[in-house]
Amino acid sequence: MTPQITTEQDRETDRDGPSRGEIFTALSNGRRRNVVTYLEEHGDDARVRDIAEQLAAWENDLEINEVTYKQRKRVYTALHQSHLPKLAESGFIDYEPNRGIVSLTEESRELQVYLEVVPENEILWSEYYIGLAVVCGLLCGAAWIGTVPFAGVSGYVYAVLFAVLFGVSGAVHRTVTRRNRV
Numbered sequence: 001m002t003p004q005i006t007t008e009q010d011r012e013t014d015r016d017g018p019s020r021g022e023i024f025t026a027l028s029n030g031r032r033r034n035v036v037t038y039l040e041e042h043g044d045d046a047r048v049r050d051i052a053e054q055l056a057a058w059e060n061d062l063e064i065n066e067v068t069y070k071q072r073k074r075v076y077t078a079l080h081q082s083h084l085p086k087l088a089e090s091g092f093i094d095y096e097p098n099r100g101i102v103s104l105t106e107e108s109r110e111l112q113v114y115l116e117v118v119p120e121n122e123i124l125w126s127e128y129y130i131g132l133a134v135v136c137g138l139l140c141g142a143a144w145i146g147t148v149p150f151a152g153v154s155g156y157v158y159a160v161l162f163a164v165l166f167g168v169s170g171a172v173h174r175t176v177t178r179r180n181r182v
Contacts, residue, residue, distance in 0.1 A: 018110050022090045027114055031075070032083050034058060036104070036111050039093070044103035048084065051102060052076035125173050132169060136162050 018026075027033055034055050039046055049072075056071040057064045084102060088095035091107040123131075140158065142150040 018090060018092070018107055023110055023114060026087055026090050026092055027111060029083065031055060031078060032087055033115065035079070035083060035087065035102070036092070036108060036115065039102065039104045039108075040112070046102050048079060048100040048102060049076060052079055055079070125176075129169070132165060136165070 026036075035051060038051050038054055042050075052075040053064055053067055053072050056062075056067045056075040059075065060067065060071055062071075080097065084093065084095045084097075087093045091105055092111060093108065094103045094105055095101075139150060143153060143155075143158065145151075
């Protein structure tokens with residue numbers, strides 16, 4: 001086992017909640033990430049067997065009713081012996097092995113920042129700004145070659161429009177970034 005090097009930032013985070021190292025360790029495994037995702041979607045007090053069944057379905061790209069006993073058992077065993085105790089030890093979940101019940105803790109909010117930086121269905125800000133620049137460039141090109149109705153609009157109007165578009169985009173970007181800041 002390699003030694004853990006603790007940075008000043010890790011020690012500061014320890015005082016307020018989990019360290020970055022604990023967060024990265026918890027999220028370093030796909031099954032643990034999927035457990036957190038499942039609990040976020042299905043609420044508190046989930047049964048381990050339900051989590052195992054859903055994870056087996058996700059991992060094998062199947063519907064829940066198509067998951068075999070062997071697939072479910074393999075996931076269940078790994079959850080019970082390794083992943084759930086590790087998440088519980090870090091304080092991200094409450095795990096009652098005797099009852100087979102799992103729920104998220106307040107500490108799990110720290111994980112969500114890392115899991116939801118860019119949800120799958122959202123566009124990256126860099127792609128948004130490139131798209132915005134392309135649209136502005138096309139508008140300028142259409143005005144420059146004299147395409148109606150773009151040629152009839154003053155260059156000052158375009159300048160103000162572009163400044164407003166980029167200014168509003170920047171303000172929204174800043175707000176979203178602040179909300180997602182660790």
